[in-house]
Amino acid sequence: MVRGSEGATLAERLTVGVAARLSRYLQVLTQAKKMGKERISSQEIADYTNINATQIRRDLSGFGKFGKRGVGYNIDSLLGEIRKILRTQGQHNIALIGAGRLGEAIASSPIFAEHGITIAAVFDNDPAKLGRKIGGVPISSLGELDEIARERNIIVGVLAVPADAAQGAADALVAAGVKIVFNYSQALLDTPSDVQVHTSNPAVELLYALYFHLT
Numbered sequence: 001m002v003r004g005s006e007g008a009t010l011a012e013r014l015t016v017g018v019a020a021r022l023s024r025y026l027q028v029l030t031q032a033k034k035m036g037k038e039r040i041s042s043q044e045i046a047d048y049t050n051i052n053a054t055q056i057r058r059d060l061s062g063f064g065k066f067g068k069r070g071v072g073y074n075i076d077s078l079l080g081e082i083r084k085i086l087r088t089q090g091q092h093n094i095a096l097i098g099a100g101r102l103g104e105a106i107a108s109s110p111i112f113a114e115h116g117i118t119i120a121a122v123f124d125n126d127p128a129k130l131g132r133k134i135g136g137v138p139i140s141s142l143g144e145l146d147e148i149a150r151e152r153n154i155i156v157g158v159l160a161v162p163a164d165a166a167q168g169a170a171d172a173l174v175a176a177g178v179k180i181v182f183n184y185s186q187a188l189l190d191t192p193s194d195v196q197v198h199t200s201n202p203a204v205e206l207l208y209a210l211y212f213h214l215t
């Protein structure tokens, strides 16, 4: 259970499972708000996340004053509370490594910006791309990563490079002090224990969905 008022202290103790579920609620709430909704019920969140409504109510029970029976949660208030708990209210600067097809798609989409995430720098090792802009951000060479990451307070590096280039790019991020690597490639990355690697693979997520469908 997460208590809104004690968010700052409890956030240290959120289990990976709770944090993952809160992130999924955040995604549904953000989208519902964009669609003009003001309130949402736990059952509606359940329908969009496949997390059962009882679990959702338990996770959100600390936000009781926003979740009135039969009325649902006030989306704005709940968004604010979850962002506080997940400590994502502020602006976060991230670096994108790889300005190819996926990199361009990420940089030119508002998907990060609407969660307070700014792509503050883009890197590529193709000399032909240097200086060009994607999503309004000029492409820099990896040699500048260290300086730019420190100067722009980059906390996350997003890898959109081919798998065989991913370890080298992750090493460069770690050397620049970046502690979170979001890996879109298939590579298995070795990083120091204080660096978190998240790997995103839609095929694996689809297999996970199939598992629930088939069982």
Ligand SMILES: NC(=O)c1ccc[n+]([C@@H]2O[C@H](COP(=O)([O-])OP(=O)(O)OC[C@H]3O[C@@H](n4cnc5c(N)ncnc54)[C@H](O)[C@@H]3O)[C@@H](O)[C@H]2O)c1
Pocket: 097, 098, 099, 100, 101, 102, 103, 123, 124, 125, 126, 142, 159, 160, 161, 162, 163, 165, 168, 169, 184, 185, 186, 200, 201, 202
């Ligand atoms: N998880 C997903 O949702 C998803 C979706 C599409 C692609 N991918 C993965 O994303 C990666 C990129 O795919 P793509 O289609 O954009 O490829 P791409 O070939 O279009 O782009 C790769 C870019 O990385 C750059 N690059 C290569 N080596 C580099 C290095 N050492 N340092 C910096 N830049 C380097 C290239 O110059 C190029 O601009 C691949 O690993 C692919 O498997 C993941």
